[in-house]
Amino acid sequence: MKAPARAAGRYRRRAPGRPRAVGYLYVLPAFALYGLFLLVPLGQTAWLSLLHWDGLTAATWAGLDNYKGLLTDPSLRGPFLHALFLLLFYAALPVALGLLLASALSRFRLRGATFFRTVLFLPQVLAMVVVGVAWRSILAPDGLLNDALTAVGLESLTRSWLGDYTWALPAVGAVGTWVETGLCVVLFLAGTQRIPRELYEAARMDGAGPVREFFAVTLPGLRAEIAVALTLTIIAGLRNFDLIYITTGGGPGNATSVPAYEVYHRAFETNEVGSAAAMGMGLTLLIFTLTVAVSRLVEGRNR
Template identity: 45%
Template sequence: MYIGFVVWPLFMGVQYSFYDWNGVGPATWVGLDNYVKVFSDPYLLGSIRNAFVLIAFFTVIPITAGLMLATLIRSLRPGPFSRASQTILFLPQIIPLAAAGIAWSWMYAQTGAVNEILGWFGLGWFARPWLADYGTALPAVGLIGSWVLTGLCTVLLLTGIGKIDGSLYEAVRLDGAGWWREFFTITLPGLRQEIAVLMTLSVIAALSSFDIIYTSTQGGPGRATLVPALSIYRIGFTQSDVGLASAFGIVLMIMVLLCVLPIQRLSKAGDR
């Protein structure tokens, strides 16, 4: 099953990347020309840059917020409120990303909920069509990803905190440590593995994001939110350039590996 659905398609993708092929007619060998085009086309390079910008929204914000929320929920007395908080925070994770993109595109509209809330607080001058503005479209899409991933980060980190030996917290409190020292000396080091897992998942989600972009902006306005996965889709299925799409797909896979493998290596090195 693995060979049929992973190894073989990967092998075919590598093979197609060396050809100029429209998916139907005869293929022409072009060598590394498709890869040269990936790294010389300003639009494709722009989509790669956008993907790396999304890493900040898909990784830094959700993990930071998850750490804060997990620590706060842990300090609550176990009961219905604590369980309800975890459930509510996790709900965005089970919503299909396509549906999340559509819902947030309505909320970001000129007459949507986001601008309405700004108006309630006297910030109506700040209202705008967020997804149609060149300066705010990419951050607005990034915040959708932050919203989706924060619940997963919170629940996983809360589970990790539960595995930390409670006697460590008692010992540091007896030494007169405050909340900050307790967090940085016990909680944060104890969550190294969980943070590494979340960084891996969120970096992959940022670099391969497609659903949210496609349903909310389709890469617009202009190419302000164009990302590699959407570029590959357009090149392969709209422009019928299977060779270039395959080459870009291989480049995207290598990018993901180059970002994820150091995270895994650092997390393992910290456990020695």
């Protein structure tokens, strides 16, 4: 009788909802894969960032010199500034346009709304290489955009969009806006469906118009979806590589170079593996910091 009593006492002492040790065995395979394919390469990258290495000869100790270069070398600091600028196009504009379109589609019954949502979401299912090739053709000096401007009498606005030092980065950013807006619209449309209709009816009874209804009901109700959209678009904007590689190759000069492209350039073209690894770690830290900030901001407002 003592053994069953001791076992019963052990189970009673476990806090309600506390997992048993065997539960960790279920997540062990996933954690092992996560560690093998993410944590181990991340640790190797952190080690390489502390070395001077060209990828072939023996490496020498660099300490924090590669990280100091991120702050002092304009050719290393510039890509991070470009990435932060692109967040306006990859995150801010898509979220704003997504909120506007989702509010209109949920408020008004429009014919062909399903087709409209499908067309908006289409860029998400296209490979970014395909997107880059298509838009490189559109933005070429003899491309569709310049032809359209010429056709409507705005020939003075035509230019080599991807070869202009001033307009190359905004042109790439505009492509990012086109890609990410559909994702935001779909997320926000799903969120508006869970907002109680009674809130809209109460707002209309109080005399609220479309604008006041949006700020009083729709925007607070979509706080969680906005956090998800911002997280996804910020990550997409900061790790942008294939679009830059296909459209501009970081040019003209370094006008469109971003951290992900610069990591590739330094590691495989100029054989500066240590510097590339330091830039990769800096990019990882930046993504982590911004995504945590977005999550904390939303959690703080939900309390």
